[in-house]
Amino acid sequence: MNEMTSFDVEKIRKDFPIFEEKIHGKRLTFLDSGASAQKPTVVLDAVRDAYTHTYANVHRGVHYLSQKSTELYEGARETIRAHMNAESVDEIIFTKGTTEAINLVAHSFGLMSLKPGDEILLSYLEHHSNIVPWQLIAERTGATVKAVPINNDGELLMDQFTSMLSEKTKIVAVTHVSNAIGTVVPVKEIIDLAHAKGVPVLIDGSQAMPHMKVDVRALDADFYVFTGHKVFGPTGIGVLYAKNELLEKMPPYQGGGDMINRVTFEKTTFATGHSKFEAGTPPIVQAIGLGAAIDYINGIGFENIAAHEQALLSYATTQISALNNVKIIGQAKHKAAIVSFSMNGIHPHDIGTIIDQAGVAVRVGHHCAQPLMDFYDVPSTVRASFALYNNRDDVDALVASIKMVQEFFR
Amino acid sequence: MNEMTSFDVEKIRKDFPIFEEKIHGKRLTFLDSGASAQKPTVVLDAVRDAYTHTYANVHRGVHYLSQKSTELYEGARETIRAHMNAESVDEIIFTKGTTEAINLVAHSFGLMSLKPGDEILLSYLEHHSNIVPWQLIAERTGATVKAVPINNDGELLMDQFTSMLSEKTKIVAVTHVSNAIGTVVPVKEIIDLAHAKGVPVLIDGSQAMPHMKVDVRALDADFYVFTGHKVFGPTGIGVLYAKNELLEKMPPYQGGGDMINRVTFEKTTFATGHSKFEAGTPPIVQAIGLGAAIDYINGIGFENIAAHEQALLSYATTQISALNNVKIIGQAKHKAAIVSFSMNGIHPHDIGTIIDQAGVAVRVGHHCAQPLMDFYDVPSTVRASFALYNNRDDVDALVASIKMVQEFFR
Amino acid sequence: MLDDLKELYQEVILDHSKHPRNFGKITPCSHQGHGYNPLCGDTINVYLELDEHECVSNITFDGKGCAISTASASMMTDVIKGKKMNDANTLFENFRKLATGECEEIDAGEDTERLMVLAGVKQFPMRVKCATLPWHAMHTALIGETEISTE
Amino acid sequence: MLDDLKELYQEVILDHSKHPRNFGKITPCSHQGHGYNPLCGDTINVYLELDEHECVSNITFDGKGCAISTASASMMTDVIKGKKMNDANTLFENFRKLATGECEEIDAGEDTERLMVLAGVKQFPMRVKCATLPWHAMHTALIGETEISTE
Ligand SMILES: Cc1ncc(COP(=O)(O)O)c(C=O)c1O
C-alpha cells in the first residue's frame, strides 16, 4: 500500500517515551490503549512549556502571561474545531472527559426536553458513561431508557433501531465505536434516521477519535463527545461538540466563574456560546496538550493510521483465532482495532495476571459495559486494544503469553 | 524571626522555572497568584514522570502500569487526606476544581435537603463559584439564597451572621479567605455557630490552602473545597473533602464508569465512598501533580510561608498606602497576602495594561466577586496577590509601575 | 516599552477620555443601546435621535468605562453625529474589522483618520473589547435591540 | 518471572480452583452471604448452617469466580467447617490482615499453613480482593447482612 511507505511504526514508537520502560524486566507490550493511550513527547513538551513559559489563568487578565495563556487555550479550541470540522469555536466545549460531557448533555438538554413517558434510545454497546447519566436523568424526569439490541457478532440491529425510534424518542445516544468489542456503529445512518423523525443524536466518539477522522458536519451530529486521554492527550480533558442552535436553548450545567454575564444575589445572567458551559477555571494546560495531540495525529494522517491498525487487527484476529479454546467476542464486519476474547475454563483475571508477568498489558473485566457482558453471558473478557504505535511484535508477544497461560492451567 | 532563617525566598524562586522568562523584555513581577499560582519543577517532573514511566488508566487494570498508576493516584489522595487531616481517604473526592466541587455539593446535597422556603446562607465575600451553583439549586428547589453583609473593612458582620442563621437555614457556604480583598474569615466560629443550630457548613478554601495549614477535623467542617492550580498544582484538579456520614446519604452527582457497583438497563447500583462521586476516568496525572505540590509546600512549612507572606503584605500595604490617590479596598484585621486597590479617576483596566508593559502582572476586574464590587460601588479593582515566591523587589516594581501610571495620566 | 503604550494612549485618546464629548442622556430618545463588558463590569449607554431622513440628528452616551472605552465612545459620537443610519452601520462594521485586526486599513473617507487612532488597540488583544463596546451599543440601538454584552 | 506466579498459583491453589470442595447450595440454610466484585463482575454465595453450640456444622459456596477466588472459597470452607462462629470471625480477620499485607504472619494454629498458602496474593495488589471476596461473604453471612461488594 502506498501510505504504508510513509508510515514507519518503529519511528512512531520512538515518539512515545514509555516504550523505553521495562515491565518485570520485559519489553512492554502495551495493548490497553482502549482504556487510555500513551502520550507522545510533543504532548508532554506542550504541557511543560505551557507551565514554564506562558502560564497564568485565562480570560480575565490583561497581563502578558494571561494573554499568552488565553491565546494557547483558545488556540487549542480552534485546533479541535478545525479537526472536527465544527462551524464555530462556540460549539466546542472543554470538559473533564467524555463522562462529564455526556452528563452535561443529559442534564442540560435532558432536563429541558424530557417529560414522563418520553424515551431515551441507547444501544447494548454503550459504555456505562453513556448509560448511567441517562438513567439518572430518566429517574428525575419520568422518561424511560431503551436500548437497541445487537446480533451475536456485536452489530447493532438496524431494523430494531428503526422500529424503536418513535415519537416518544427525545434523544438517541450511541457510541461510534464499542470500547469492549470494537464494533464500528453506522452512526451516519442512525443520525439520518433519527433526524427524519426530528430526534437529535449524541455520538460517543471516545473510541472513534484515536482511529478515524470525524467530521461532525458531514455526520450532521447534534452532539459529539470524546475524551482527551484516549487520543494521546493528557488526562483531565474532554470535548463536547454541540450545535449552536441547541446550545443557545440549553440552560447552564454548572455555575461559577467565567460562565456568567452579571451576578447579583437577586439575579444572575449567563454568558453565551461555549462560555455558558465552562464554569470555573478550565483545564487550561490539558486543553493545550490535547491540541498538541490532535496536531500530532494529523501530522501522521488518518489514512496511514487506519491502514496500519486494520492490518494489525487482521493479523491479531488470525493469530488469536488459531489458538485452542480461545473465543473472540465481537466479530462485526466493521471493527476498530480491538480484540476481546475469552478462554475456556480460565478466568480473565487469571489470564491478565499471568500475561502481565510477560510484560503484556491488556484489560480484563467488564470494560464498563456490563449490559454487553450480560448479552454475551460472560462476567468479563480479556481485551487487547491497539493504537498507532503497536506493531506485529506486540501481537506475537500476546499470542505467546496466551500459550503460556494455557500451559499454566493445563 | 527564627523561621525566616530557614526560608530563603531567592532559593525558592529558583524552584519555579517561569521566573526565567522575560516579559516585554523586563523581569517578571508576578502578582497574580490569586488567579492561579506558578508551578515548581517538582510538580512538573511528577507530571512528566507519571506520563513517561507509569502511565495507564487506573482502577480497572491488573497489569503493571495500571497498578503503578493506581498506586500513584491513590497515593496522592492519601497525601491530601493527611495534609487536611481528614479521617479517611473515602472523604477525599477529586474534582476538576473548586467550581465543580461546589456544584457537586449544591447539586447532590442541595437537591436532597432543600425545600421551598429553606435558606442557603452565603456572604458578600463569595466568589461567583460559591454563589451561582447555589442560585441554580435554589431556583430548582424553591429555596432562597441569603448573604451575610460585611463592614467597610471587608470583615463579615458576625452578629448579622448569628441573626440570619435560622431554623430555615439548611446550609452555610462561606469562603475561608476572600479572593478579591484578602479577608480571612473566622470559619471556626462560623462552623461552631452553625453546628449549634444543626446546620452543616461548606468552606471554600481556594484562597486559604496556598497560605495556611487547614485541619478539617479541628475546624469540624462538613465540606471543605479547594482548587489545585492555586496551590502550585496542575490545572484541571480540585478537591472536595466531605464528612463520610454526609457522603453516605448523598446521591451521586455525575453518572459513568468507576462510580457504579452494577449496571443493567433496569437498575443500576452505585459504589460507596469517594468512588460514588468520581464518575469516569479521573484527572489521574493532575491528582499526582497536586500530591507533589502539597508535598512541596509542606517541605517548606506553613509557618515559614505565613511569616514571609505577612511580612510582604505589610510592606506592600505601607508602600501602596503612601501613594497619592491610591485607595486600598479591604482592610480587615486578618488578611491573607492580597492587596486590592483603586486609583482616583484611573480605570483598573488602564492601570493593568500600562503596568503590564513594566512586566508587572496583576489582576484587574471584578475578580468573580461582583456582589462585593457592588458593595464597594466599584466596577472593578486592581489586585496584587502574593505567594511564597514573591519578594520585596516585586513590591518595589509594583509601586514603581503605579507611579508610572500616575505620570501617564497626569 | 512605552512605544506601544504611546500608540494606544495617544494624546487625542487621553484628551477624549478626560473630556468626553457628547456625554449625557437624551430623554426621551428614539433609540437607545446598552453595552456591558462582563470582564470588567463596565457599562455604556448610547442614546440616539434619528430625524425623518434616518439621519442621526443627535447622539450621546453615559456609563462607566476605562480610558479606551470612554475615548472610543466620545470619538464615535463625534463621528456618527449627522451620519445616515446606513452609513453609521457601515462605519461600525469598518471599525470592528480594524480594531480586531481583521482588516489592516479601511477607507471611511474623512473619518478614516479618527478611526485609525483608536485602532492602536489591536496591539492589546485584551483591550479590543473596550474599544468596540460603545460601537456595539450604538449598533444595537440602531438595529433595535436593547442590550449587548461583549466578551 | 515465573517465581511470583508460581507462588500465587501454587499446586494446591490450582487444585482447589479446578476441583472446588464444598461447592453447591444448602437449602434451606440458616445463614447466607453474597459477595460481588464490581471490577470483574464475579459473584460468590456462601451458605452456612450453625448448630445449637454456634458451631458451623456445614458450609458451602457457589458463584462465578477466578482461580484465586474459587480456591480461596474452597479452602475457606474446608477451614471453617466445624469451627465456632467466633473463631470463624477471628480467622476472617486474620486472613484479611494477611492478604492485604497488614500482617506478615499470623498464628491460626493448625490452619496457619493453609491460610499462608493463599497469602501469596499480597504480591498482586489487584488480586487481593479476589482472595478476600469469599471470606467477606462468609463474614456477612455470620453477622447477618446479606450482600457485600468489595472494591
Ligand atoms: C475563593 C474562590 N472560590 C472559588 C474559585 C474558583 O476556583 P476554580 O476556578 O479553580 O474552580 C476561586 C478562584 O477562581 C476562588 O478564589
Ligand SMILES: Cc1ncc(COP(=O)(O)O)c(C=O)c1O
Ligand atoms: C466508549 C466510551 N465511552 C465513554 C468513556 C468514558 O470516558 P472517560 O472515562 O474519559 O470519561 C469511555 C472510556 O472510558 C469509552 O470507551
